[in-house]
Amino acid sequence: MSMEMEWDDPMYRSTVALFERTAESMDLDPNIRRRLRYPDRAIITTFPVRMDDGRVESFHGYRVQHNNTRGPFKGGLRYSLDVNLGEVTALAMLMSVKCAVMGLPLGGAKGGVRVDPSKLSRAELQRLTRRYTTEIINDIGPESDIPAPDMGTNEQTMAWIMDTYSQMKGHAVPAVVTGKPVSVGGSLGRGQATGRGVVYMVMDAARHLGMDLGEKTTAAVQGFGNVGMHAARKLHKMGVKVVAVSDVYGAIQNPAGLDIRALKRWVNKHGKVAGFPESEPLDPAHLVELPVDVLIPAAIGGVINEKNVQKLRCRILAEGANGPVTAAANEVLRETRDVFVIPDVLANAGGVTVSYFEWVQGLQSFFWSAKEINQRLYQIMSKSFHEVIDVAARRKVDMRTAAMMHGIGRMEEAMKLRGLFP
Template identity: 50%
Template structure:
């Protein structure tokens, strides 16, 4: 008899509950492989660590950290590290599971993992941030490594934090191990194109989806929630293609301009003051009004669980591009499908980041690095091939792109599990 893990009690719209619902929906399309489906419903390994550091004032502070390896049947674990005051074990479990699906959907030789620390990095000094990073890396060092589990940046983490992680791991193993993390600075083995890769993937899949829908990007109205590396890069690429960015929301608020926001001015201001700092460029509106702003394409690129059933009823978008992980709850998925709104799911739409992370990992092992044009050509080809295969699967079974993505990914994962067998 199989039982769910006892250390979480997922609700329907919680991250882990959402993931489990997505897996349940794909079971009818797995055929004989369905006997292995419980493999997908529990992480392989979950590590909870205490992260104590000495603060600048001499006091001792403790933070809770996590690293979850969901499934490694197809290769080493791969997934980011987030620093956020709301990080929980359940959230990290779900994010690791989505990484399993994502890497399989684009057919990368990885499994899924994720990590995080429950901390507000904005309240730490640079010295304290480095201490937290290094202590956390030492604590999870027993399960990460270039051939076992490769972290990367995520919410509130960046190339500098990856450099500290790489250095800490390297010092502990007695040799420079550039391949232990991706998203590093260029001069430490990082890859060109990595910073913009996730946003570029959103654009590439969105461009193809719009083409299939017969939607002209020139003049198309786009609303973007989340304006970090993913949302802002995707917005800039769509604007270059002739679209109008009519609404943007970040942690500071929401700004709307039906004629299109001037991104050349908005992006630099948002980096320091948030989007509401661009008062002269549009109207500041209540955050909930973002969801009923007239638009053709909606890009949720913030955190999970943002596109609820109520908001799914409000949106005027015909195309949703999931730049964030798990932004749409299952009930909203159903409502959007009933309304004829096409959703390009996160596990393919935002897979550009992990794809270029894979390129970085490969380049580190070979010590041979590609130029940015080659990176983008390879990225676009992998994303387009993956999306086209998924779209064909959706058409064949008359299912949504999300269910088709899970069908393709889960078949690959469970086939690997079946062929490897169980040891001992």
């Protein structure tokens, strides 16, 4: 794949268009605008991995560091066949904004390896992860760039990265990554943080709209992975009827509400939501069109597009995934006040917020209780929600534009205060 094709990615084009439109509407300083439009650096590597059968295969890896004016680069690492430079760059840019929206002293980064992790054995995944880590080892660290899990990676992946980095440094360096197992310096509550944070934002949005989140409230969750599953569990625990869920294999529904705890046990045993006894099959494409109070797209990007956006019948759209709404669909939503959008840079920021907590705990070697984690997470997310609501009201703009303005404005302030070197 040529470099031109790498950059010609729909998500990159969409993200840059959103940034440019926001910059124009907030009259962003032209020098800051030019600097933020591109990442500080992009690391592209092709590296060999020996497979279990003795073959040597080459893989393409990326780490894009967008801006570190407010603190060290921070962002996830994904393993997917769709990974490319354009996608990773777009996600890094959004991470910069997300950290600024939440008021975290961090910058934005993102990384990935173009691979289908489901096709590799555990031993192959470990070798791939360790080799990728050595390729970027001089560009990551507790004070420079801190990776975290994302699509296709998990706490085991982070443990391998931490160990590889630590072996090279000659001593344990837990703070080099977040999202690790608790036994090697991870934080309580990190695995549930993104899904829990989405629900925290739904709670605040419901209060803002005068809605009562109870047994009469319905929700649909697209994606039953780490984010969607924990969001569904939290809603179910609150008494909300989760009437439909989906995963990569299919979708199910039950108008009376799904038993999410039983569904989780089913998925743990069978690997998919399809076939769950107390449900009926649903066309996955129709899940986002269901008449529910809360819709949480928590799978992949671009699922709400110009073809189905007019069919949305939810009151609150909480973006658990990154970029679930295309640029064209977003233009429709901006003019549709019937749907209250909680944009991804706000809705799914629980993960990076608790990653920040984990990083702080690792640096000071002092750990907090799960109760402290959840309380601090809600305080930060709720404060950020009301700040964005305030921007939307003052500027008379939609929530996505308000969130982007809020984050970019904080970055602009920091960049002007630090000045230009030399």
